Amino acid sequence: SQQGEEDPQALSIQEGENATMNCSYKTSINNLQWYRQNSGRGLVHLILIRSNEREKHSGRLRVTLDTSKKSSSLLITASRAADTASYFCATNDYKLSFGAGTTVTVRA
Amino acid sequence: GAVVSQHPSWVICKSGTSVKIECRSLDFQATTMFWYRQFPKQSLMLMATSNEGSKATYEQGVEKDKFLINHASLTLSTLTVTSAHPEDSSFYICSAPRGSSSYNEQFFGPGTRLTVL
Numbered sequence: 001s002q003q004g005e006e007d008p009q010a011l012s013i014q015e016g017e018n019a020t021m022n023c024s025y026k027t028s029i030n031n032l033q034w035y036r037q038n039s040g041r042g043l044v045h046l047i048l049i050r051s052n053e054r055e056k057h058s059g060r061l062r063v064t065l066d067t068s069k070k071s072s073s074l075l076i077t078a079s080r081a082a083d084t085a086s087y088f089c090a091t092n093d094y095k096l097s098f099g100a101g102t103t104v105t106v107r108a
Numbered sequence: 109g110a111v112v113s114q115h116p117s118w119v120i121c122k123s124g125t126s127v128k129i130e131c132r133s134l135d136f137q138a139t140t141m142f143w144y145r146q147f148p149k150q151s152l153m154l155m156a157t158s159n160e161g162s163k164a165t166y167e168q169g170v171e172k173d174k175f176l177i178n179h180a181s182l183t184l185s186t187l188t189v190t191s192a193h194p195e196d197s198s199f200y201i202c203s204a205p206r207g208s209s210s211y212n213e214q215f216f217g218p219g220t221r222l223t224v225l
Contacts, residue, residue: 030211042114042201043152043216088151092211095142096203098151 006089006099014107019076021102023089024069030092032065034074037086037101046074046087079106110136112204114217121192122225128188129220131158131202137182138204142214143175146199158185158202192224 007022025032031050035043047063049056049072056063062075076083084106090096111134121127131141139160144152156177157165164177176188189196199221203214 033213035216040199040219040221042112042218043203043214045213045215048213094211095154095157096152096214097154100151 010103012105023072110215112215112217118221120223126190131185141185144201
């Protein structure tokens with residue numbers, strides 16, 4: 001079943017701007033992962049954040065996790081046209097449960 | 109990073125026929141693989157967990173007799189859609205976790221687009 005819910009569903013920004021998307025979930029987790037999917041393609045793993053971590057960085061990506069609120073956010077800084085994709089959070093309690101995803105469009 | 113491949117990348121078949129989709133881990137062994145289905149503009153829904161050497165575990169609502177899973181080796185899992193119907197048309201994606209733990213990041217195949225006429 002789908003546990004994560006993402007917000008917003010769609011986001012359109014100008015190149016160079018930051019993009020922030022949020023994910024809320026319902027049950028306890030071992031870790032939470034963010035993935036990117038380009039149209040009609042497989043998923044690419046972005047970041048894994050464990051339940052005892054609060055923030056994690058990878059290049060232009062910053063992920064936060066608030067287990068008390070059961071929420072996570074993904075920030076993409078200085079966006080590029082190549083960041084145009086759908087982004088999914090997935091909670092991991094042995095198997096992944098994906099959120100509905102946020103479609104990000106970066107305008108050149 | 110680790111690579112997971114799928115074959116075929118797309119397939120068109122007639123209603124009533126069976127279609128086999130392969131998922132291979134190319135440079136690592138995977139005792140567990142996962143099969144997902146994704147409808148247009150929707151999220152991935154886990155269908156089943158494929159276990160090497162034992163029976164697959166199906167999610168609620170997924171018919172095991174319709175979606176046959178065989179994990180014959182540590183690098184290959186197959187999903188066979190039996191007696192396919194137009195409503196089975198979807199994007200099927202497999203994944204395998206890094207290392208031996210399913211708590212790790214998953215490596216996804218590129219997906220197989222199935223169209224049933």
